[in-house]
Amino acid sequence: MAQEHHIEAMFATGAVQPDQFPPSNYPEVAMIGRSNVGKSSLINTIVRQGNLARVSNTPGKTQEINFFATNAGFGLVDLPGYGYAKVSKGKREMFSGLIKAYLLERENLAAVFVLVDSRHEPMPIDLAMIEELEFAGRPYVVVLTKCDKRKGGAVAERVEEFRHLLSQCQHVVDVIATSSQTGEGRVQLIGVMKRLSQQFAEKSTRNRDE
Ligand SMILES: Nc1nc2c(ncn2[C@@H]2O[C@H](COP(=O)(O)OP(=O)(O)O)[C@@H](O)[C@H]2O)c(=O)[nH]1
Numbered sequence: 001m002a003q004e005h006h007i008e009a010m011f012a013t014g015a016v017q018p019d020q021f022p023p024s025n026y027p028e029v030a031m032i033g034r035s036n037v038g039k040s041s042l043i044n045t046i047v048r049q050g051n052l053a054r055v056s057n058t059p060g061k062t063q064e065i066n067f068f069a070t071n072a073g074f075g076l077v078d079l080p081g082y083g084y085a086k087v088s089k090g091k092r093e094m095f096s097g098l099i100k101a102y103l104l105e106r107e108n109l110a111a112v113f114v115l116v117d118s119r120h121e122p123m124p125i126d127l128a129m130i131e132e133l134e135f136a137g138r139p140y141v142v143v144l145t146k147c148d149k150r151k152g153g154a155v156a157e158r159v160e161e162f163r164h165l166l167s168q169c170q171h172v173v174d175v176i177a178t179s180s181q182t183g184e185g186r187v188q189l190i191g192v193m194k195r196l197s198q199q200f201a202e203k204s205t206r207n208r209d210e
Pocket residue numbers: 033034035036037038039040041042054055056057059060081145146147148149178179180181182
């Protein structure tokens with residue numbers, strides 16, 4: 001049992017523009033969300049390596065995509081945070097060109113994990129990201145973060161709120177409550193990542209053979 005959820009991971013490369021993306025020969029899952037929502041922490045919790053993805057208290061600093069290779073059948077991707085006032089000031093676009101290029105064009109992107117802070121009401125910018133993913137036709141999972149800071153009942157209510165909000169959406173796969181502090185949701189998250197990347201690989205093989 002323990003082995004099944006043990007993931008070895010290592011940093012592969014960082015990219016500040018699309019021509020720096022690494023070769024796309026196996027499925028990838030990506031973490032996206034507002035700056036400071038807990039993307040890097042969650043990656044570290046998933047792979048149980050406290051220092052793999054940098055955890056920072058200065059949101060918005062890294063406008064870089066970080067790629068990690070794993071032995072679990074998928075690559076893990078840490079996308080730059082969005083919604084950071086200082087970065088987006090003066091720009092009309094809500095999401096950077098780098099984020100859009102990755103989400104729209106990355107061939108081996110099996111699923112996107114949209115992280116939202118469990119302490120806040122659904123935010124317009126997170127809903128805008130979900131809209132982007134619906135438009136791009138990418139399967140996505142909504143991941144509530146920092147659930148250790150909420151009471152259990154409040155977390156369950158938030159999960160229901162998102163399920164209801166997304167009930168008409170085509171590409172949403174699940175809503176999962178997590179905490180990087182307690183490890184809540186980790187095993188469920190890994191299960192969904194494995195399932196979606198396996199499905200994606202099978203579909204790609206079928207398409208190639210046709
Ligand atoms: N209590 C709590 N704090 C968290 C959790 N995840 C992240 N944080 C804190 O939130 C801040 C931002 O985390 P980080 O992973 O760098 O967010 P990112 O900008 O989305 O990559 C850091 O101070 C983390 O320690 C969590 O599950 N619980």
